[in-house]
Amino acid sequence: MSESHAADHAHHFESVEHEFDAGKLGMWLFLVTEIMLFGGLFVGYGIFNYLYPEMFREAHHELNKVMGAFNTIVLLVSSLTMALAIAFIQRNDVKKSKLMLIITFLCACTFLVVKYFEYSAKIHHGLLPGHFFTNTDLQSANAALFFSFYFVMTGIHGLHVLIGMACIAWIYWRMNRGDFNAHKFGAVEFVGLYWHIVDLIWIFLFPLLYLVV
Amino acid sequence: MAHAANINFYQASHGWKSWLFTLDHKRIGMMYIVTTLLSFLIGGIFALLVRIELFSPGETIMSAATYNKLFTLHGAVMVFWFIIPSIPGALGNFFLPIMIGAKDVAFPRLNLFSYYLLITGMLFNVYSIVTGPIPDTGWTFYTPYSIQNSGAVISMVMGVFIMGFSSILTGLNFIVTVHKLRCPGMTWYRMPLFVWAIYGTSILQVMATPVLGITLLLLTIERYAGIGFFDPKLGGDPVLFQHFFWFYSHPAVYIMVLPAMGIISEIIPTMSQKTIFGYRAIAYSSLGLALVSFLVWGHHMFTSGQSELANFIFSLLTMATAVPSAVKMYNWSATIYKGSVSLTTPMLYALGFLFTFGIGGLTGITLGALSIDMHFHDTYFVVAHFHYVMMGGTAIALFAGLFYWFPKMTGKMYNECIGKLSFWIFFVGFNTTFIAQFVLGVNGMPRRYFDYLPMYTNWNRVSTVGSWLIGTAALLIVGNLFMSFFRGAKAPANPWNGKSLEWQAESPPVLENFAHTPTVTAGPYEYGVKHG
Numbered sequence: 001m002s003e004s005h006a007a008d009h010a011h012h013f014e015s016v017e018h019e020f021d022a023g024k025l026g027m028w029l030f031l032v033t034e035i036m037l038f039g040g041l042f043v044g045y046g047i048f049n050y051l052y053p054e055m056f057r058e059a060h061h062e063l064n065k066v067m068g069a070f071n072t073i074v075l076l077v078s079s080l081t082m083a084l085a086i087a088f089i090q091r092n093d094v095k096k097s098k099l100m101l102i103i104t105f106l107c108a109c110t111f112l113v114v115k116y117f118e119y120s121a122k123i124h125h126g127l128l129p130g131h132f133f134t135n136t137d138l139q140s141a142n143a144a145l146f147f148s149f150y151f152v153m154t155g156i157h158g159l160h161v162l163i164g165m166a167c168i169a170w171i172y173w174r175m176n177r178g179d180f181n182a183h184k185f186g187a188v189e190f191v192g193l194y195w196h197i198v199d200l201i202w203i204f205l206f207p208l209l210y211l212v213v
Numbered sequence: 214m215a216h217a218a219n220i221n222f223y224q225a226s227h228g229w230k231s232w233l234f235t236l237d238h239k240r241i242g243m244m245y246i247v248t249t250l251l252s253f254l255i256g257g258i259f260a261l262l263v264r265i266e267l268f269s270p271g272e273t274i275m276s277a278a279t280y281n282k283l284f285t286l287h288g289a290v291m292v293f294w295f296i297i298p299s300i301p302g303a304l305g306n307f308f309l310p311i312m313i314g315a316k317d318v319a320f321p322r323l324n325l326f327s328y329y330l331l332i333t334g335m336l337f338n339v340y341s342i343v344t345g346p347i348p349d350t351g352w353t354f355y356t357p358y359s360i361q362n363s364g365a366v367i368s369m370v371m372g373v374f375i376m377g378f379s380s381i382l383t384g385l386n387f388i389v390t391v392h393k394l395r396c397p398g399m400t401w402y403r404m405p406l407f408v409w410a411i412y413g414t415s416i417l418q419v420m421a422t423p424v425l426g427i428t429l430l431l432l433t434i435e436r437y438a439g440i441g442f443f444d445p446k447l448g449g450d451p452v453l454f455q456h457f458f459w460f461y462s463h464p465a466v467y468i469m470v471l472p473a474m475g476i477i478s479e480i481i482p483t484m485s486q487k488t489i490f491g492y493r494a495i496a497y498s499s500l501g502l503a504l505v506s507f508l509v510w511g512h513h514m515f516t517s518g519q520s521e522l523a524n525f526i527f528s529l530l531t532m533a534t535a536v537p538s539a540v541k542m543y544n545w546s547a548t549i550y551k552g553s554v555s556l557t558t559p560m561l562y563a564l565g566f567l568f569t570f571g572i573g574g575l576t577g578i579t580l581g582a583l584s585i586d587m588h589f590h591d592t593y594f595v596v597a598h599f600h601y602v603m604m605g606g607t608a609i610a611l612f613a614g615l616f617y618w619f620p621k622m623t624g625k626m627y628n629e630c631i632g633k634l635s636f637w638i639f640f641v642g643f644n645t646t647f648i649a650q651f652v653l654g655v656n657g658m659p660r661r662y663f664d665y666l667p668m669y670t671n672w673n674r675v676s677t678v679g680s681w682l683i684g685t686a687a688l689l690i691v692g693n694l695f696m697s698f699f700r701g702a703k704a705p706a707n708p709w710n711g712k713s714l715e716w717q718a719e720s721p722p723v724l725e726n727f728a729h730t731p732t733v734t735a736g737p738y739e740y741g742v743k744h745g
Contacts, residue, residue, distance in 0.1 A: 011725070012316035012394065022319045022393040029385045029419055036423035040431075040457055044442060052448065130439035130447075142448030148440035152431070 008184060020186045027190040031197045034160075038201055041153050045208060048145055055140035059147065060212040062127060062138075064118055068210040071114050072202065078107030079199040082168075082192045092182040094175060101172045104195065108165045115158055122147070150209055157205060160198045167191045221624065225724040236321035239722060241328055242307030243622070246615070248331070249303055250691055252294035253608070257687055259287035264646075264680040267673050270665050280663035281349035282364075288352030289338065289369065293376050296607050297465065298331055300472035301383055301418070304614050305411045307622060309387055311715040312405045314396025314733065316725045319389040323382055330379035337372030341365040351661065353462070354429070356443040356454040360436050367433050374429045377422045380468070384418030387411055396714075398733035405713045405737040406495050410475025413499040417464045417471070417506065425461035428454065452517050459510035467506040469603060470570075471499055473610030474541055477563050480617050481545050482738040483711045484560035485552025489738045491544040498537035505534050515586045524583055531581035538574050542567065557709070558632030562613030565640050569605025573598060576651070591661075594654025597647045605643060612639075612690055619694060620708045624721040625701030628693050635689035642682025649676035713737040 013019040049056045085100035126134030129148035171191050174180065180188055222239045232240055263284050266273045275283070310318055318324050341348065341364075348354075348364030359366050391412050395404070432454070434440055441447025443454045482489040489495065511519060511527030519527075545567060554560065576598040580586050589595060619627045649672045658669045665673065707716040714733070718726055 010321075012319075012321070018393065022389050025392055026320060026323075026385055026389045029388055033381055033385075033419055033423040036420055037427045040424050040427035040460075044431075044453065044457075047450075047453065048448070055448075130435075130441060132438065142441070145441050145448045148442060152434060152440065156430075 016184050020184075020189075023186050023190055024193075027193050031193060034197050034201075038153075038156070041149070041156070042204070042208075045149050045153070048149070049212070052140070052142060052145070055143055056146055056212050058140045059138060059143045060209065062122070062125065062147075063150070063210045064121065065210050067114050067118050068206050071111050072206045074107050074110050074114070075199045075202050078104045078111075079196055081107065082195045086185065086189050086192045089175070089180050089185045089188050090182055094178075094180070097180075097188070098172060098175055101168055101175070105165060105168050105172070108161055108168070111161060112158065115154070122150075153205055153209065157198070157201055160201070164191075164195050164198050167194060219723060219728065221719060221721045222724050223721060234325070236317070236325055237724065238306050238310050238318050238321065238324060239622075239726075241324055242303055242305075244328060245298060245302035245306060245331075246304075246622075248328075249295050249299040250694075252290055252335075253299075254687065254691065256287055256290035256295055257684060259283050259290065261680055261684050263287055264677040266663055267665070268677045269673075270667050270670060272663070275663070277663045278349065281661075282347040284661060285349050285351050286342070286347065289373070291603070292352055292465075293373050294335060294338075296469045296603055297380055298376070298383075299611055300476065300607065300614070301380075301387070301411060301414055301468075302328070302331070304407075304476065304611075304618065305383075305387060305414075305472060308618065308715055309408055309411055310390060310394065311718055311722060311726050312408050312713055312737075313391065313394060313399050314714050314727065314731045315390060315394035316727075316730075317394075318386050319393055320386050324386055327379045327382040327386070330382070331376055334372040334374070334376030334379065337368050337375060341368035341372065344368070353458060354432060355458075356432065356435070356451045357445075359432060360444065367436055370429045370433055374426055374433075377426050377429075380418045381422045381426075384415035384422075387415040388419065391415075396731050396733060399714075400733075402493065402496075403733055403736050404496075406478035406489065406492070406499075407472075407475035409496040410471045410478065410499045413503040414468050414471045414475075416500075416503050417468045421461045421464035421468070421507070424457060425465075428457040428461065431457075452514065452519075455514050455517055456510070459513045460507075463510040463513065464503075464506045466599075466602065467502055469607045471502060473566070473570075473607040474499065476610045476614035476617070477545060477566050478541070479711075479713065480559050480563040480613055481548050482552075482740070483617075483709045484557060484563070485549050485554050486710065486740050487548055487552035487738075488736075488740050489544065490547035490550075491540070492736065492738070494540050495544050498540040501537040502534065505530065505537065509534060512581055512586070515583060516590045528581055528583045528586075532578060535574065535578050542571060542574075555709075557616075558627070558629060558636060559613045559617035561633060561636040562609055562616065565636065566606065566609045566613060569601055569609060569640075569643065573601030573605050576601060589654060591659055592654040593650040593658045593660055596660050597650035597654055600647050600650070605647070609639070609643075612636075615690075615694060617709070618715070619697065620704030621715055621718070621720050621722070623698050623701070624704050625697050626704045626708070627697040627701060631689055631693045635686050635693060638682050638689065639686035642679050642684075642686055645679030646676050646683060647679070649673070649679065712739055 009016045009019045013022065081100045081103040085097045085104065088097035088100060122128065127147045129144050129151055133144040133147065135143070168191060171188050174187065222237055232244065235241060262275070263280065266275050266280050306318070306324065310316065344365055346364045348362060348366045348369050350359045350362055350364070350366060354366065354370060391404070391408060431442055435443055439447070441449040443449050443451050445451065478489065478495055509527060509531045511523055512531045515524050576594070580589060580595065580598055616627055616632055619625070653669055653672045653676070656669065658665055704720050706718070706720045709716070714731060717731065
């Protein structure tokens with residue numbers, strides 16, 4: 001009896017539910033580390049925004065608010081479809097769950113494509129930070145610093161989107177193989193949690209970078 | 214599966230692959246022990262070279278530039294290769310699951326991954342050393358010097374970044390293990406204090422290390438692209454780097470010393486055959502230290518141009534860390550009082566800890582006082598203080614723990630005679646080395662110079678001779694453990710009459726730790742308590 005049972009959960013757990021609970025706690029702790037990681041950047045942003053309020057106000061007009069808002073909506077929709085993917089697999093509806101994963105993945109692609117156009121425009125205007133900064137239109141001193149924050153924060157966030165896409169593709173592949181059902185869907189939920197934090201971080205990045213007042 | 218329950222974890226499978234790809238927390242723990250002890254010897258060689266250079270004023274055996282590289286390597290190797298991964302990775306991995314009656318940590322694969330992240334980080338550092346030029350920034354990588362430095366800073370810093378993730382994932386794994394895998398009857402207040410200490414450490418690893426990660430990442434981008442966060446020319450602020458760095462690195466001091474305190478909390482009741490005094494006070498003081506350690510980072514920057522108010526608050530909070538530490542010291546002392554103390558090697562090291570950590574802690578309060586710190590900042594007083602905490606605290610407790618649990622881990626007894634000898638040589642050598650540095654610091658000798666005024670010669674010689682004694686003791690300790698592993702007498706399951714769960718397991722433990730999942734009915738130190 002125990003042998004046949006051992007197949008669906010690791011040997012040191014008592015049951016699938018036990019393993020799921022442990023995985024979920026682990027995932028939440030991982031999300032804490034993500035918040036601490038971005039926390040450093042947010043604190044840095046806060047300090048320099050406080051030091052150079054005029055510069056931040058002037059520089060942020062270079063960002064495309066429409067594209068930023070569009071991307072915010074795209075990510076919010078992707079969070080909804082991700083949550084639906086989990087809800088469907090909990091009801092054993094593999095087909096709909098897979099569809100939701102595909103939509104989530106496409107939203108992530110859309111986000112990155114829009115980001116690509118935004119980045120291209122910035123690079124075209126010589127707004128790459130540091131040694132690469134060639135823009136002369138901005139009047140405020142240290143304007144490059146704003147774009148340092150812009151590129152570092154959205155860059156690390158974009159990297160998280162890419163990792164998220166890889167994870168979504170991975171669970172799609174596993175779902176296709178029949179790994180998940182209403183009884184066992186841990187990995188889907190954990191990737192979902194990760195995807196929500198990626199979304200949540202953008203929810204903070206958008207107003208901080210695009211809507212400075 | 215039936216036979217695996219009865220054979221020990223060394224014999225459960227064979228060949229080098231069975232070690233390199235193992236998911237067994239005990240084997241991973243043994244791999245950490247070998248890795249971190251080797252790192253300790255490497256870092257120790259750097260330390261000995263640094264001390265030899267300081268034997269006489271002027272150039273003794275190396276140039277100023279070489280000296281700067283060597284003390285950087287000494288610091289980086291000792292902190293990132295040895296002290297931070299040693300106790301959680303080695304003894305935590307081996308004993309935390311056994312002590313709570315679990316078969317393994319919550320995520321065995323992640324556990325192995327953490328180990329290889331550590332190795333990968335080390336390889337990055339080795340790459341930095343081999344290709345050179347070796348960075349001479351000191352282990353703190355302060356900006357702006359680390360940005361302008363011609364050394365291979367990026368590979369060094371990225372190595373530390375990767376090792377940070379190893380530390381985060383180990384902590385994450387342990388927190389989940391403690392929450393989810395305690396055996397029946399193992400309530401929170403029946404957990405051994407070592408588990409409480411590792412739990413507190415894990416919280417710090419998970420919460421603080423990501424901040425180091427982003428800091429080092431920003432430093433790397435700054436070096437590559439000049440983004441200006443830490444560069445005043447571009448509107449940035451180098452002190453921000455110090456804030457970020459110490460926001461991690463002060464809690465990191467407690468990542469180093471909390472598990473050490475956990476080991477001492479195990480050895481003292483067992484070797485005194487007496488219930489621990491104030492179990493809950495010790496348990497909560499571990500969490501208290503973890504919390505307070507997040508609020509004191511500014512005391513590293515009293516002279517960096519912080520506001521007076523910030524200095525005052527950080528100074529006050531620094532004093533507050535003395536309270537939970539002192540709670541532990543009093544409770545350990547009270548546990549020994551009227552106990553039947555056996556002065557075995559681990560107990561000698563534990564008693565040595567009380568003495569040296571006591572000095573380390575008290576001089577910490579000295580440095581936390583604003584006016585005194587203005588004077589002692591950047592002198593050998595600081596060097597002596599943190600060596601009393603790091604080496605006189607963490608390293609000495611690690612040795613205590615290694616001897617204490619050696620019979621359990623290997624099924625062999627270490628050589629008691631050489632063990633005691635190693636303690637006395639270490640203890641005398643350690644105090645000789647670093648008391649001399651306290652005196653040098655009070656007399657105003659600045660740290661991090663390869664040269665000094667002739668007036669400091671005598672105490673520097675005392676310190677260098679002391680370092681040779683430490684080197685001898687280190688070889689005796691590692692040699693004793695290594696030889697006993699192959700030739701030691703067979704150890705019984707419970708040589709010290711310990712009450713916690715690991716002593717109820719076989720020596721060495723079987724593959725899944727216990728033949729049957731244990732059920733716990735009492736606390737871990739209930740000596741002289743009768744159970745119906």
